[in-house]
Amino acid sequence: MERRHRYLRGPWHYLWWLVRSQWRRVLLGALLGSTWMVGLTVPPLLLSLAVDDGLRHGFGAKVWMWAGILGAVGIGIAILAILRHRTMTKVRIYAAQQTIRAVAAQSIRLGSSLQRRAAAGEVAAIGVSDAWTMARSLTVTGPGVGAVVAYVVIAAALLRISPLLAVVILIGAPALLLLLGPVLNRFRVHGMAYREAEAALSGRIVDIVSGLRVLTTLGGKSLFAERWEVESDLVRRTGYRLATTESWIRGIAVGLPALFLAIVMWLTARMTVQGDMSVGEFVAVFGYVAVVVVPVSFFIEAAIDINRALVSAQRATQFLSIEPRPRGTAPVNDATAALSDPESGLRLEHGVFAVVATDDRRQAKTIMERLAGIETSDARWGDQPLAEIDAMVLRRAVLPLDDSDYLFAGPLRDVVFTNGDQGDAEREHVAFASGIDEMLRGFDDGWDTQIAERGSNLSGGQRQRLCLARALAARPAVLLALDPLSAVDAVTESQVVERVRDARRELTTLVFSDSATVLSAADVVHLVEEGLVVASGTHASLTASNGRYRTLVSRNSSDEGETS
């Protein structure tokens, strides 16, 4: 917490950071936006000159000249408009990607602490939707600035024609915005309710489609059709409310400039009749006021966008301010020492293949996380506390394996070999040891087979062995594995356990399991009950001496109560 970045101080700071990071481009956007919008006021002026100076004196060279200038200016404005659009589009793209990169970097930085500190779904949403909401609000830096400039220019131009008109315009616009303020606020609230209802509904359809198989085989379609109807109706009703508010904004956005125009025209016409103004000037005034609509609608949009962006920026800064658990900086003192977890009394000697016998998966996972230094604890490597060891160093040395660990999409070779491909021999070796050799033979593309995100194109057993292969390929000095073969059949299980044992000779391995197949392969077995080591020995010695161990193992393989 000590050294918080300035941009994380609050939503405004964050948005300012997005601006500052590409200030040249933003400046260019503001310049182009202003020139463009001021440019919009030139054609009315030219049109008025064409009328006063040209038309009224008949069809002649003057008309040709003004028409030519009008055309040239029109094309010039078109060019300015597209330059502005290009610059602002780039500003938005880079701003959004800046947030996406920041979210990714923060996720990577948090690593295993992310799960505990934030909901993954919400974090991903920051990168997917909030990033763009904030980016959109940066539009205000281009046409938004331009709108203000143009506004002042129009007022100044009118001042030349009539001070009265300039005052009407100058007071009118702020009044307009004040009037819209409360409506905009309601609009935001209703908009949020509408989007929430819509998101819930879209969650419902995802749910229905994912569970379609259940609904077709077990029934319950009418139940879900009813639920859908209710939620779909809620979307309509919140949409109605939103439309009511939004319709006022739309009406005002169209109607108030028209009212402006009406008042200004009225005043102008009176002045013209009284001889204070020419017909051409009358046309110019009309043109100016018509142009005023453009900045005004930009103001309205900007107000809505910024409102939304602040909410998004709040979410982004919240996530980006999370600090990972503090980690040590020391190297490993003695890699051949035993790992120990005082809380459970577990001690893992160097170079053994040990198994913790337990059927409580949650307890097993807690012990594993402590031994791996993922959970803060008093666990030690020799007499060195794990908390002191540098996180990266520790990760290379002690690897916890849990099949709920994420599998990234990519070719099989990249999924398994996270340190890069190590060549044919190593590939064969890992495939054989983890038992994925069999499934590899079934893949037409072998190691190039594309694995989907989360390994969703594999069966449970395949996924599990793939996780095992990835862990073996990482070659950690200490491998901690949580029931790594629970989803494969008994013959394969016993084969793979043997192979893993062979592959990790000289290295330290600890498996959490209650499968007799795994237990019988162990150098040493620790029986854990209620989170504590209650007995240690070999499978054979424990089977012979410990009744509770016998119960645990036999409950798994056969039933004591009902047979013999």
Added chain:
Amino acid sequence: MEHTSESGFPIASRGELGRAAARLVRADPGMFFFTIGFGTVAAALALAPPWLAGVMIDKITGGASLAEVDRYGAALVILAVLQLLISRYSFLVTARYGLRLSQRLRRSIVDRVLNLPARIVDKADAGDLMVRTTNDTRSVTGIFSNAAPEMLISIVQVVLTFIFIAVLSVPLAIVTIIGMLGIPVVTRWYLRRAASGYLAEADGHAQLAESLSGTVNGARAVELYGLQRRRQDDIVRRAATARAAQFATLRLRSVLFPAVDSSYAIALVVVLLVGAWMFQANAIALGSLIAILLYVRQISAPLDVVLLWLESLQSGIASFARVEGLAGSNIANTPTSTGIPSGSAVVVSNVSFAYSHGPTVLHGIDLEIRPGENLVIVGASGAGKSTLARLLVGIEAPTTGSITLGGVEASALPLEVRRSQIALVTQEQHLFHDTIRTNLLLAHPDAEDHELHAAMSAVGAHWLDSLPAGLDTVVSQDDGLSGAHAQQIALARVLLSDPQTVVLDEATSLLTPGSASTVERSLWSVLEDRTVITIAHRLATARVADRIAVIDDGRIRELGDHEELLRREGLYMRLWNAWQGGPH
């Protein structure tokens, strides 16, 4: 159905789309015309100021009095207030119409999805179905509630503006149109490229979002396997691809926008020149000419709106075609048998099966399962056990041979009948993001709470009692229930649906072995008079089963009870020994 997407779901043809759109309009015809009516009035009011400006100029140059000018001024103010109110009301009416259309569309989509035949549901590409029901539907409803109202109002405005110009001067109206001829040309050029461009852009977004979501969800694995650099690179690479796609569409707009904007300028110049010449020839009044010039300037705003939405409309129509395509899948329903099953005997005779384009998975399986029997099917991974399960419940039809439930071919049974005959519980059963009650009730809608509790305790889900909200606890993927709990709910659900035969395909694999065998045996006692077919790699259950079938390489190799098979000293004995942790 002219086209079919890769996944097998059809895409609606143009004719079908037209009919579907007409159906939607017909369902609320009054509002449709009401919407257009209001839009027209609002648009007409927006055209009043230039007209009156022109009239006033003519009056002023003709030497009008102040009083006369005041009358026009007052009229302008009143019209502006009217414009505000009517525009507001027009938007409201149109938006609400769009919302109702969307609701109607959503209803029909869900009806279609829920009525997809089982075989299609099972084979369907879930991704495609998901995209159609979420993104495509959102894109279509977005068109209905955003694009359509704005476009409608803008089109009316454009058309009315031309009409007003034509009323003032037909030749100048023609000149205006000629001046703007560049617009349709460049728009056609743009639209032809836009569809694929914006598709690529959306794909770039999706790819980047997927990579980010992977990094967030897999943050732990990133740390464990030192994938920091790799994820970072992946994000950077995909961000660059997404950016390139966005720049590509920006290039398209860089042609469209200036071309259209220049066309407006050109039209204005041409009208000014021709108008000046006509004015000289006394063919038009100065006021009318000025009004026309103001109209030509004003036309760009609504026309821009139309052009901007054209691209969304184009992709919206493509989405609409995919959404409507789902209606076609109903036609391809499986032919159903009219035979009524008698009894619950399951007879598999000489069944072979191969997935389309795949090798043969099952070879000549013969198996007669007696009503009330507990049969366990064992075998190595990939031996064909799960395929046999799918055949038994009629999701797949055998390539050769037959499978009958109570004497009727399984795959031909109508869903409702089949449901009472047989049910399959697999390893990964979907739980709905709703209360536990809802998840259970779907199998037996009239069940009382005590029945739900009974079913849950029959599958050993005693944790239910410790939940503060009990049956009203919402099942959620993020927090909440473990895989084991989910399997228990899935099992309880099947108990409630109470079919004649239950097939459990690794249905307890996520429970700890101890509780798995307890749950299985408890299920057997609850389903005492029912047939239970269990597929398991853990052999605890096999020992007490009535019979065990050992499958290897798609064939039944051994069949008998535990003792019998052990005495044979064959495959089963090897599996059993391995399971027991015996000699390897």
